[in-house]
Amino acid sequence: MPVYADITKPPAPLPQPKPQSLGEGITLLPPLSRLGRGPGLIILTEESEKHLQIIEGVPSALIKWAEEGYAVVEIQGKAFSRGAKEVIGVALEALSNCDKLEPKNSKVGVVAYDPKIWSQAARALLGSPNVVGGVVYASATDEDKLETCGVPVLRHVAGSSAITKKEDGVTTYSYANGKSFRMATPFDKDFDYWAESLSHTRNLTFLKPLMGGPYFDLERIWDEHTYYEFADRSVEHTMSTMVDQPYVNHVPTLTGGIGRGPLTEFYRGHFIFQNSVDTELELISRTMGIDRVVDEFIYKFTHDATVDWL
Structure with a gap:
């Protein structure tokens, strides 16, 4: 039987969230894994004051992605009043300067929990060579309006029973019981625990090969x-x-x-x-x-x- 930590001594403390405000509606959160270092991720969310909370065992999207080992910049919708190009630039610069980013030239993924915010950001992402993949949550009525951004994209579509589609760099999964694109937004009335869990696993499967990790044993x-x-x-x-x-x-x-x-x-x-x-x-x-x-x-x-x- 292998020997791990000495149980006569206290275990190492859990990593604690150390959020950094980058401006109104923009927050950087270093990885919350035991390793404490990882690649960069940008998440696009609606405005919320609960973005650093865990309620009844459900973490906010920002917390959840940091626990997956990513250095995460969350951009809430209100931040885009400054212009998409400027806001995306702030996020990418903050990641490149983050001392917990690994590797330092990390490839960056983007996860959008709102299709409108995704469409605002997509054009700005076109000129970002470090961005290698995107994920977007949408309702069935939004699907035909979604912007592309020149990188592989994973779409989660609520309220659709269509079969899985993979074409032109876009993979689309359908969730027939999803009430809206907010099915993966914690604390929202349309949040669906099982749809979020399944889609999150698919996100990891999609993003990790593109970003080079993080992989854990x-x-x-x-x-x-x-x-x-x-x-x-x-x-x-x-x-x-x-x-x-x-x-x-x-x-x-x-x-x-x-x-x-x-x-x-x-x-x-x-x-x-x-x-x-x-x-x-x-x-x-x-x-x-x-x-x-x-x-x-x-x-x-x-x-x-x-x-x-x-």
Whole structure:
């Protein structure tokens, strides 16, 4: 069994958000990964005062992308009153000067959560050689009006049941149950947790090859997590392998927690110290995804205590 951190010592602290205002409606947030460095990303969003919040386990788009390991500049719609070219220039310059940007000549991706803001920005992006790919969320009624910007584009279209299309550098996914382009905008009434989750995985699959990452050794992180759970049995170190406000659900009994406080309490009172001392995991198969590990394993233990989560 590999040895990771010494559980007799406190785990490394979680990265804390350190947003930098670049002007009205423009915010730079360095990566919130344990590595703390990564490529640059620009996200285009509607105006919101909740852009640095996590509510009921759901992070804002700005927080979520920083947790994915990107140095992120968020541009809210109101910032475009200065002109798209100027605003995009401010964002690109801030990324190039960010000491957490890696590599320093990082390729940049763009994610637009509003089709109108995308159309405002698209022409300005045409003259930006570092921009290598774009993602845009739209409603079915917006699809024919979307601008192109000379780089590969991924479109997520709400309210459409059309089949997936891939043509002329544009890939389009449809979400028949999506109420509007805001299906992926946290805290909005049209937010759809599952549509956002699926589209986010597709975003990572699309952007990472274009941008050169960031790539993480998910197998090692998962093995470290389960080592702290079942071998060393440390609540604090188990939690240190997770994002700031994680979500865990053990399907057989629907137990776990949403958020650091409830999940820590669950691990301490109902999981880590409730498992048999002879617990063993025998791995049968492992499937790797861009943002997930899917294990099939045999869970071996002597049932000599109450196991709350089973």
